[in-house]
Amino acid sequence: xxxxxxxxxxxxxxxxxxxxxxxxxxxxxxxxxxxxxxxxxxxxxxxxxxxxxxxxxxxxxxxxxxx
Amino acid sequence: xxxxxxxxxxxxxxxxxxxxxxxxxxxxxxxxxxxxxxxxxxxxxxxxxxxxxxxxxxxxxxxxxxxxxxxxxxxxxxxxxxxxxxxxxxxxxxxxxxxxxxxxxxxxxxxxxxxxxxxxxxxxxxxxxxxxxxxxxxxxxxxxxxxxxxxxxxxxxxxxxxxxxxxxxxxxxxxxxxxxxxxxxxxxxxxxxxxxxxxxxxxxxxxxxxxxxxxxxxxxxxxxxxxxxxxxxxxxxxxxxxxxxxxxxxxxxxxxxxxxxxxxxxxxxxxxxxxxxxxxxxxxxxxxxxxxxxxxxxxxxxxxxxxxxxx
Numbered sequence: 001x002x003x004x005x006x007x008x009x010x011x012x013x014x015x016x017x018x019x020x021x022x023x024x025x026x027x028x029x030x031x032x033x034x035x036x037x038x039x040x041x042x043x044x045x046x047x048x049x050x051x052x053x054x055x056x057x058x059x060x061x062x063x064x065x066x067x
Numbered sequence: 068x069x070x071x072x073x074x075x076x077x078x079x080x081x082x083x084x085x086x087x088x089x090x091x092x093x094x095x096x097x098x099x100x101x102x103x104x105x106x107x108x109x110x111x112x113x114x115x116x117x118x119x120x121x122x123x124x125x126x127x128x129x130x131x132x133x134x135x136x137x138x139x140x141x142x143x144x145x146x147x148x149x150x151x152x153x154x155x156x157x158x159x160x161x162x163x164x165x166x167x168x169x170x171x172x173x174x175x176x177x178x179x180x181x182x183x184x185x186x187x188x189x190x191x192x193x194x195x196x197x198x199x200x201x202x203x204x205x206x207x208x209x210x211x212x213x214x215x216x217x218x219x220x221x222x223x224x225x226x227x228x229x230x231x232x233x234x235x236x237x238x239x240x241x242x243x244x245x246x247x248x249x250x251x252x253x254x255x256x257x258x259x260x261x262x263x264x265x266x267x268x269x270x271x272x273x274x275x276x277x278x279x280x281x282x283x284x285x286x287x288x289x290x291x292x293x294x295x296x297x298x299x300x301x302x303x304x305x306x307x308x309x310x311x312x313x314x315x316x317x318x319x320x321x322x323x324x325x326x327x328x329x330x331x332x333x334x335x336x337x338x339x340x341x342x343x344x345x346x347x348x349x350x351x352x353x354x355x356x357x358x359x360x361x362x363x364x365x366x367x368x369x370x371x372x373x374x375x376x377x378x
Contacts, residue, residue, distance in 0.1 A: 035320050036282075036316055038289065045078040045079075045088075046078075047078065047080050049068055049080075061285065062285075062297050065124065065281070
């Protein structure tokens, strides 16, 4: 499936080919530590075991301060 | 996965279970209020200065301090926010926009102190002079200026306590940094209430978010709808703290509760560290130039000021 990933920290968007099922696997694939982001889909925060669907658009909000 | 307390979808998975939006907000606020009560961080006779930048931590602690005062029927006149504008182009001005808007919405008095007014230089202007010939970033100057201005103006506006937005991650990083560098004296200044001794020249600093992780704090600020735009300081330090931050997040991902464990272990030995630091403490003097607290004849802020004046 294809997932659009928007990263707040880098202010960038990318379309990711994803063979897994859940958020946790997507973060593994992107080599992102789940401690450092909040995952938002359709303006709702979702947790790591949430199932993803083809054409989902998710936003990764940085937990770490920028100062 | 549903919330452990109801059938709503969860927004976070904690060590004790998953929580939905409402139960997470209740859990977070309860934790902060218990921290304030347990360590007596706020007394009804205090005048409170919240050190604010406009980021998620300071907006959260500002909001919850106000809520705590309302909960305890303490007058709002005891509360104000204080922001330090170091003079970092394309950074601080943006966070101050969020902070001003927040303070207006919540009717909280805000004072903004500019480094330029106090030292005649912005941080952008000062650090190429002070750090000339080195590859050092301006963080060494920024730290001295911020501590100096915060303490000076908090006292000037009558504060008996300075409330900061330091969270559990900040504290765990500081504990490990001090351990790695064998700074046991500095470690003694950590904890929910900072410092080793009370002194008339120091406004005591307290940390209501002490037991809240950075992730919990960002989630709370998001769920409460606080306007927090992610802006990275152009001088953002990539040094030891950043290394330890990554190390602790990697450990936490694999072994949940590591950061909390560091805090709990530290709190168990903190009384011993404070006792030792009290026995060995240096006398706090008054700077001969500005009368602010100093460990030597001249405080660090005046040393920087003198270096700039000599140019």
